[in-house]
Amino acid sequence: MARQRSWLGRLLQDHVRAIDFTLAALRRRPVGTVLTAFVIGVTLALPAGLHALLDNLGEASGNLQGSLRASLYLKDTVSAERGAALTQELARRPEVKQAHYISRELALQEFRSYSGFGEALDLIKDNPLPAAIVLTPDAAQPQARIQALLKDLAALPEVERAQLDEKWVQRLYAIIELVQRGVLLVAGSLALAVVIVVANTVRLDIENRREEIEVMKLIGASNGYIRRPFLYTGLWYGLAGAGLACLLVEGAILALAEPANRLAGLYDTVVSLDGMRLEAVAAVLATGLGLGWIGAFWAVSRHLRHIEPA
Amino acid sequence: MPRQPGRAVAEGRARARPIADFSHSHPHARSGRGSYLYDSPIPIPDSRKKVADIIHFHHVSHRYGGGPEILADVNFRLGKGEMAFLTGPSGAGKSTLLRLTALLARPVRGQILVEGTDLQTIKRRHIPAFRRQIGVIFQDPSLLKERTVFENVALPLLIRGASGDDIGRRVRAALDAVGLLAKEKAYPPTLSGGEQQRVGIARAVVARPPLLLADEPTGNLDPDMAREVMQLFMRFNEVGVSVLVATHARGLIERLPHRIAHLEKGRLDDLRPAGLTEKTLDFG
Incomplete structure (x- = not known):
């Protein structure tokens, strides 16, 4: 047991030394370090920023959906009792947040008060307005499910016509879905770019330290020992780049918040552009670390084994 | 007068604790006189295999690529615990013999045993552990220019996972042994050729390898410095380290009481087997 602790202690000590050594080496060449981190940061900022934008758009579309109303106009043959019962049935469905029955009389009354055509309506003997059920779909439900719900409701024997006329919201959903896929593709390509940037930087580092590696191998350093500082270098580049990406995205969100609000105001809604959530920041940092490690591992696996003491 | 390497050690003025006799960990130490580089818990292969020879070349031939045979x-x-010199003209195969011993190359034919281990059977992943048991010194000491003397000498201890205190003690003792304690913070480019060579020697011996291989270690040194370096090897040998030195400086070694083997055109002859010394120099 004591022997195992000692082994672990030595391993820990080696890691602490590798961390110290690599941080000191990066500090010794600040310009190169910052430039590399900046390239990685900008590369990661694009998918991270698009993801944050999508997050905000998703939230905004959720708000818009909260204000969506679907109107089911009932046939004249449907009695007020049946209409009220149908409203209660619909309100129990999971896709429906609220259902509200408007009888023919109530519709006429509302029309009379809001339209200003009260006297003109007195000239008509029959009430021309149909009874209606006004539905508020549950915003948490997927758009496709809400569309399916409306299709079902339009097919009900009591319903004359179902109407959801917020076409632009549907277009927004379609755009969001398209952008989401695009972001995934872009993120994949840029992740590869980060791996290549780190791998190339570490490869140059290996070339610069070729002599040192030869000496280390000559005196019996294991491959793991020699590899360790390069892997940590990759991790630091990834972490620094990811941190920078988060800062860039936050800066962009701050810069865009006001114009976005103005734009939303034109659509009678309020959009507040939120900063990156803690989970998103953690995900970006973890991604940076992971990509940095992969890049460094790729470089050391390819190049280290070819260096042997002369 | 230049400071004699290791004088502080020899006179018992070492800064660290009294430096332990290497024979504590080396049963082959031939003399109790040789104070070495401090006592330490760093494990040394303590004659795990009971063989008399630390190096054994058995019908070994070698060539590089499709070239002529370097060793035949x-x-x-x-x-x-033996010390021997390997002489011969340039291109005779002295360096190749050392490189084969340190597993920097593998022979095309024959068998090489180091401490009873057949080098042909060592797997690639075990080579680092094997090399940790050998101290290698080249004509160019291959020091890392961006690291201080202390850091250069500490490398073998770092890769063994020695603690900071232990590294400090051992590195200073090794630097003391080669007379460079005062230069521990210097960078190699600021040192003379002789000093750089001594740093290389300190690095080779700091982890107390049982076998020391030196390839033309005095090639860049003036005669006085070359003598000092040879004295260092003798001191290490006196405390049990096996030493094989390849050199073409016949004048320097002929008066030393050690075996000389001569390599020429790939063939090796023992010119002076051990015990047939004509005259012994007093390096006291």
Whole structure:
């Protein structure tokens, strides 16, 4: 047991030394370090920023959906009792947040008060307005499910016509879905770019330290020992780049918040552009670390084994 | 007058604790006189295999690529705790013999045993552990220019996972042994050729390897410095380290009481087997 602790202690000590050594080496060449981190940061900022934008758009579309109303106009043959019962049935469905029955009389009354055509309506003997059920779909439900719900409701024997006329919201959903896929593709390509940037930087580092590696191998350093500082270098580049990406995205969100609000105001809604959530920041940092490690591992696996003491 | 390497150690003025006799961990130490580099818990292969020879070349031939044979059917033994010189003209195969011993190359034919281990059977992943048991010194000491003398000498201890205190003690003792304690913070480019060579020697011996291989270690040094370096090797040998030195400086070694083997055109002859010394120099 004591022997195992000692082994672990030595391993820990080696890691602490590798961390110290690599941080000191990066500090010794600040310009190169910052430039590399900046390239990685900008590369990661694009998918991270698009993801944050999508997050905000998703939230905004959720708000818009909260204000969506679907109107089911009932046939004249449907009695007020049946209409009220149908409203209660619909309100129990999971896709429906609220259902509200408007009888023919109530519709006429509302029309009379809001339209200003009260006297003109007195000239008509029959009430021309149909009874209606006004539905508020549950915003948490997927758009496709809400569309399916409306299709079902339009097919009900009591319903004359179902109407959801917020076409632009549907277009927004379609755009969001398209952008989401695009972001995934872009993120994949840029992740590869980060791996290549780190791998190339570490490869140059290996070339610069070729002599040192030869000496280390000559005196019996294991491959793991020699590899360790390069892997940590990759991790630091990834972490620094990811941190920078988060800062860039936050800066962009701050810069865009006001114009976005103005734009939303034109659509009678309020959009507040939120900063990156803690989970998103953690995900970006973890991604940076992971990509940095992969890049460094790729470089050391390819190049280290070819260096042997002369 | 230049400071004699290791004088502080020899006179018992070492800064660290009294430096332990290497024979504590080396049963082959021939003399109690040789104070070495401090006592330490760093494990040394303590004659795990009971063999008399630390190096044994058995009908070894070698060539680089499709070139001519550098070594041709060489048979050679170096006993444990023995010191020997390998001489011969340039291109005779001296460096190749050392490189094969340090597993920097593998022979095209024959068998090489180091401490009883057949080098042909060592797997690639075990080579680092093997090399940790050998101290290698080249004509160019291959020091890392961006690291201080202390850091250069500390490398073998770092890769063994020695603690900071232990590294401090051992590195200073090794630097003291080669007379460079005052230069521990210097960078190699600021040192003379002789000093750089001594740093290389300190690095080779700091982890107390049982076998020391030196390839033309005095090639860049003036005669006085070359003598000092040879004295260092003798001191290490006196405390049990097996030493094999390749050199073409015949004038320097002929008066030393050690075996000389001569390599020429790939063939090896023992010119002066151990015990047939004509005259012994007093390096006291």
